[in-house]
Amino acid sequence: MRYSNQYYQKIEIIIPVFNDFCVCTRNSCGKNYKLATKLIKQFGWKISNNIQKEYGVSASIVYHTLMN
Secondary structure (H helix, E strand, C coil): CCCCHHHHHHHHHHHHHHHHHHHHHHHHHCCCHHHHHHHHHHHHHHHHHHHHHHHCCCHHHHHHHHHC
8 A cells, every 4th residue: 555755755754753752761761661561552542543633644554663
């Protein structure tokens, strides 16, 4: 399936920002890996759901793109 150019442009911007969020979350949670994982997953799903609403792309596809 081919998605719009705006979707790909948005993903190119979001991925590095999300990766920075992941690093900062892991660092700030210290040894509490469960909490860091939970926060990262929740934020990933929130982004995915918003992109789904905006572009009609499956939230699970966006989520797996973010998590890789």
